[in-house]
Amino acid sequence: MASLTEQRIILTGATGGIGSELAKQLLLHNCKLGLVGRSEDKLEQLISQLKGEKGQVIAIAADITLPEGRKKIVEQMKTAFDGHDMLINTAGLMDFTSFVEQTDERIEAVFATNVIAPMQLCKKVLPYMLEQNKGHIINIGSTFGSIGFAWFTSYSTTKFALRGFSQALRRELAETDIKISYIAPRAVKTSLNSSAVYNMAEQVKMNMDTPEKVAKNIVHSIIKEHKEKYLGFPESLFVRINAILPGVVDKATRSQNKLSKKFIQ
Ligand SMILES: NC(=O)c1ccc[n+]([C@@H]2O[C@H](COP(=O)([O-])OP(=O)(O)OC[C@H]3O[C@@H](n4cnc5c(N)ncnc54)[C@H](OP(=O)(O)O)[C@@H]3O)[C@@H](O)[C@H]2O)c1
Numbered sequence: 001m002a003s004l005t006e007q008r009i010i011l012t013g014a015t016g017g018i019g020s021e022l023a024k025q026l027l028l029h030n031c032k033l034g035l036v037g038r039s040e041d042k043l044e045q046l047i048s049q050l051k052g053e054k055g056q057v058i059a060i061a062a063d064i065t066l067p068e069g070r071k072k073i074v075e076q077m078k079t080a081f082d083g084h085d086m087l088i089n090t091a092g093l094m095d096f097t098s099f100v101e102q103t104d105e106r107i108e109a110v111f112a113t114n115v116i117a118p119m120q121l122c123k124k125v126l127p128y129m130l131e132q133n134k135g136h137i138i139n140i141g142s143t144f145g146s147i148g149f150a151w152f153t154s155y156s157t158t159k160f161a162l163r164g165f166s167q168a169l170r171r172e173l174a175e176t177d178i179k180i181s182y183i184a185p186r187a188v189k190t191s192l193n194s195s196a197v198y199n200m201a202e203q204v205k206m207n208m209d210t211p212e213k214v215a216k217n218i219v220h221s222i223i224k225e226h227k228e229k230y231l232g233f234p235e236s237l238f239v240r241i242n243a244i245l246p247g248v249v250d251k252a253t254r255s256q257n258k259l260s261k262k263f264i265q
Contacts, residue, residue, distance in 0.1 A: 017190020
């Protein structure tokens with residue numbers, strides 16, 4: 001079990017639905033947070049919401065898909081907190097659409113944000129962690145990273161990739177004291193999901209958690225140093241079934257996929 005007290009944490013996606021709740025939950029442990037998002041206005045709003053909480057926060061306005069954005073994150077952590085102990089890759093993009101209708105530019109943007117930028121940010125934070133021989137990187141995945149979901153094809157693909165990256169990197173760093181975790185929530189009520197997703201979710205009775213609940217579970221998993229964690233039942237069971245009997249899941253989801261198609265954008 002790890003203590004979060006005084007930990008210097010980079011939190012990407014901090015201004016999002018899950019990220020802003022994660023910031024609140026992490027501060028209960030008196031840590032030092034670098035809050036990352038692209039929008040300075042949203043960061044300012046978040047900082048004012050967090051006033052009065054324990055710990056320390058800084059806002060880092062940066063686009064994680066750009067080299068200068070990633071450089072700024074590490075530099076600002078160094079200036080404010082003399083380095084970093086933890087990276088939580090929360091930033092993400094999602095589309096609910098027909099794969100053939102999706103533009104090449106959008107596929108590239110979803111991949112850049114959900115896979116390439118987290119990988120490159122890991123590369124950026126790892127030299128210091130290796131020097132200290134301690135650190136923890138947490139990649140926020142999704143149930144869709146273990147079960148390929150129709151109409152979320154590009155998004156699902158990125159989360160499969162993030163899961164594979166987390167596993168391979170964990171094995172590569174096994175002889176060090178650097179931990180790599182992959183934590184996968186099921187659907188969460190945030191603005192990542194468009195109104196079309198909410199309408200579909202209601203129709204197909206998809207379970208949706210609150211960001212508060214998910215943030216609490218993520219912090220619990222970080223403290224417990226879970227290597228891989230799937231949040232929510234029965235989704236965590238479906239992940240296992242899909243891994244060994246994908247044909248069963250093909251059959252079970254066929255009618256739901258037909259119904260979902262009516263809602264895609
Ligand atoms: N909501 C769900 O149903 C659900 C379920 C399972 C897993 N997840 C995963 O949980 C994570 C957080 O999701 P969420 O629901 O909280 O999403 P959200 O509310 O849409 O927030 C997305 C966050 O990512 C940031 N972001 C996006 N592109 C960025 C970029 N290029 N550079 C820097 N920051 C960027 C956004 O900030 P700015 O726009 O200000 O840059 C925002 O803070 C994602 O990885 C998502 O895949 C979500």
